[in-house]
Amino acid sequence: MKRVYAREEVCAGCKLCEVYCATAHSEYPNSILKAFLKQETRPIARILVEVDQPLSFALQCRHCEEANCTQACITGAMTKNPETGIVTNDESRCVGCWTCVLVCPYGAIKRDETGHKVASKCDLCSNNDTNPICVEKCPNNALIFAEISRGGE
Amino acid sequence: MKYLVIGNSAAGIGTIEGIRQVDPEGSIMLISDEPYHTYSRPLISYYLAGKVKPEKMYYREPDFYEKLNVNLRLGVKVEEIHPDEKTVSLSTGEIVKYETLMLATGGKPIIPEMPGLQFKGVFSFLKWDDVKDIEANINKYNKIVIIGAGLIGLKAAEAMVGLEVKVTVVELANRVLSAILDEEAAEIVQRTLEDKGVEFSLNNTVKEIQGSGDKVSGVLLQDNTELECDAVIIAIGVSPNKDLATEAGLAVNRGIVVDDYLRTNYPDIYAAGDVSEGYDILYKQRRVLPILPNAYRQGYTAGHNMAGQEERYHGGFGMNAISFFGLPMITAGIIKPDSSEFTEMIERDSTKRNYRKIVLRDNKLVGFIALNEVDRAGILTGLMEKEIDINTFKDKLLYKDFGYAHLPKEYRQEQLLGVIKL
Ligand SMILES: Cc1cc2nc3c(=O)[nH]c(=O)nc-3n(C[C@H](O)[C@H](O)[C@H](O)COP(=O)(O)OP(=O)(O)OC[C@H]3O[C@@H](n4cnc5c(N)ncnc54)[C@H](O)[C@@H]3O)c2cc1C
Numbered sequence: 424m425k426r427v428y429a430r431e432e433v434c435a436g437c438k439l440c441e442v443y444c445a446t447a448h449s450e451y452p453n454s455i456l457k458a459f460l461k462q463e464t465r466p467i468a469r470i471l472v473e474v475d476q477p478l479s480f481a482l483q484c485r486h487c488e489e490a491n492c493t494q495a496c497i498t499g500a501m502t503k504n505p506e507t508g509i510v511t512n513d514e515s516r517c518v519g520c521w522t523c524v525l526v527c528p529y530g531a532i533k534r535d536e537t538g539h540k541v542a543s544k545c546d547l548c549s550n551n552d553t554n555p556i557c558v559e560k561c562p563n564n565a566l567i568f569a570e571i572s573r574g575g576e
Numbered sequence: 577m578k579y580l581v582i583g584n585s586a587a588g589i590g591t592i593e594g595i596r597q598v599d600p601e602g603s604i605m606l607i608s609d610e611p612y613h614t615y616s617r618p619l620i621s622y623y624l625a626g627k628v629k630p631e632k633m634y635y636r637e638p639d640f641y642e643k644l645n646v647n648l649r650l651g652v653k654v655e656e657i658h659p660d661e662k663t664v665s666l667s668t669g670e671i672v673k674y675e676t677l678m679l680a681t682g683g684k685p686i687i688p689e690m691p692g693l694q695f696k697g698v699f700s701f702l703k704w705d706d707v708k709d710i711e712a713n714i715n716k717y718n719k720i721v722i723i724g725a726g727l728i729g730l731k732a733a734e735a736m737v738g739l740e741v742k743v744t745v746v747e748l749a750n751r752v753l754s755a756i757l758d759e760e761a762a763e764i765v766q767r768t769l770e771d772k773g774v775e776f777s778l779n780n781t782v783k784e785i786q787g788s789g790d791k792v793s794g795v796l797l798q799d800n801t802e803l804e805c806d807a808v809i810i811a812i813g814v815s816p817n818k819d820l821a822t823e824a825g826l827a828v829n830r831g832i833v834v835d836d837y838l839r840t841n842y843p844d845i846y847a848a849g850d851v852s853e854g855y856d857i858l859y860k861q862r863r864v865l866p867i868l869p870n871a872y873r874q875g876y877t878a879g880h881n882m883a884g885q886e887e888r889y890h891g892g893f894g895m896n897a898i899s900f901f902g903l904p905m906i907t908a909g910i911i912k913p914d915s916s917e918f919t920e921m922i923e924r925d926s927t928k929r930n931y932r933k934i935v936l937r938d939n940k941l942v943g944f945i946a947l948n949e950v951d952r953a954g955i956l957t958g959l960m961e962k963e964i965d966i967n968t969f970k971d972k973l974l975y976k977d978f979g980y981a982h983l984p985k986e987y988r989q990e991q992l993l994g995v996i997k998l
Binding site: 428429473474475478479480482485491494495497498499515516518519520521522523524525526527528529530532533534571 | 590616618619622627628632634635636868869872873876895896897898899904906908950951952953954955957958961962977979980981982991992993
């Protein structure tokens with residue numbers, strides 16, 4: 424499947440991907456201003472930029488083939504779509520126990536405690552076709568959306 | 577039946593999903609003595625507290641069995657296994673033939689011998705029916721004693737507090753959650769529960785349950801104090817439900833003994849989950865690991881093997897993510913080592929109830945406790961699972977923002993570029 428990959432050598436660490444991701448998953452997906460000003464709770468990005476100067480890169484759910492989070496989920500809320508390969512969390516069934524946080528080796532699942540506690544993660548903007556918003560908006564092309572076989576090429 | 581699975585919980589469901597990934601056709605029968613569509617056992621305390629509605633208790637979608645073409649027999653108990661004939665006998669009197677059999681029979685509550693167990697108001701806390709029994713008379717309970725301050729006991733305590741029942745927890749160990757926390761972390765958790773009104777009696781246990789008429793009226797503790805109460809929950813632990821296997825002559829120890837492929841000593845009989853005794857990669861010995869992720873993964877791998885693959889289960893270790901009254905904790909592996917082979921590193925901020933401990937052995941991470949600040953703890957779990965040498969970044973493990981940026985470049989790129997199964 425196509426996944427988002429970071430090119431750490433060109434990442435400027437600007438964190439725009441976080442801003443756009445949070446906005447796209449907010450109540451005002453088309454307006455950064457409204458998302459951050461009007462939404463009662465602060466929108467949460469499902470992508471995370473790691474920085475250890477001068478190194479920086481963005482990281483989000485890897486949508487693993489055999490995903491630890493779906494296997495370990497105690498409620499059955501975390502599932503991998505057999506057609507698209509996208510791993511998503513059914514927030515209505517999630518109780519925020521954080522077992523997925525315990526088992527995700529990438530540290531890619533966030534805790535959303537703004538309302539009913541739920542695990543929050545990348546959904547590839549819910550399709551596996553067009554570029555997710557983080558890739559689309561990265562000013563440096565430090566994120567690519569591509570199919571790379573195991574180990575990279 | 578090509579495949580017969582006993583037990584309709586995490587390990588049984590994992591087995592079915594594993595089988596179907598390899599074999600879409602072979603006939604599967606699933607038998608469970610519980611009458612419900614597969615449900616999430618850990619949610620029973622949430623159900624009791626009214627936080628999860630019955631329709632959200634289910635571990636898989638309503639059409640799960642239909643979709644995977646499973647012949648489902650609920651409310652039926654398997655009474656005997658005849659490994660030589662490859663049959664099982666059911667409580668209905670039927671005999672069912674199998675080609676491969678999965679024992680995913682889980683655990684049963686450990687109930688210590690003591691006078692008074694017959695009184696009304698004595699419960700265990702393992703099944704949906706257990707909490708339905710508690711719920712049935714919940715208005716009559718003002719004060720409850722919970723025996724055991726493990727995960728299940730404290731989850732029960734949290735639910736009862738939410739229902740405005742006064743709770744006392746009696747625990748034989750010197751601290752709460754002794755299997756997953758050290759003294760310092762346990763004390764923070766205990767204080768959090770005490771702030772919500774839970775009382776504790778540690779280094780103590782219940783000697784006798786007292787009754788008046790046919791109902792519970794109190795308990796007598798080992799130190800001879802008496803506590804009044806109108807219900808008792810026994811939550812001192814779970815022991816593998818292995819009687820079927822024992823009687824059939826399978827190799828059992830504390831649990832049913834399985835090899836790296838989840839096979840018992842009979843090549844066509846498998847076992848997985850809380851009933852099995854698999855390999856713990858940290859303790860380097862066979863152990864029962866009664867946690868859901870282990871149950872599912874063992875079942876899933878066994879399912880592949882039952883359908884003809886040869887897949888090794890490389891072992892597991894203890895790991896838990898759990899919260900009480902909004903205080904989250906994630907712990908894994910060896911958290912309180914008792915020999916000089918191990919070194920510990922600790923970071924604390926007691927004003928915030930934060931506590932983090934790392935346990936190392938031979939330059940490998942073998943355990944950690946993360947209390948309150950739990951974000952990205954899975955990176956640590958991953959380092960443990962893959963037995964990564966941490967020598968070059970040891971001093972960074974306790975960084976607040978510890979992540980892939982601090983790991984060696986080759987490891988980072990291999991991990992982030994490839995999508996590799998642990
Ligand atoms: C209150 C509570 C909270 C928990 N919280 C967590 C948590 O947060 N995280 C975590 O990792 N784990 C947690 N656990 C543990 C977790 O639920 C178990 O590890 C998991 O359910 C084990 O799955 P299993 O399939 O091996 O067995 P079980 O869930 O025990 O299921 C076995 C099934 O087999 C059936 N069965 C047994 N014998 C027969 C027979 N002869 N015939 C027919 N049917 C039979 C049983 O009735 C049962 O339905 C919790 C457990 C409890 C009780």
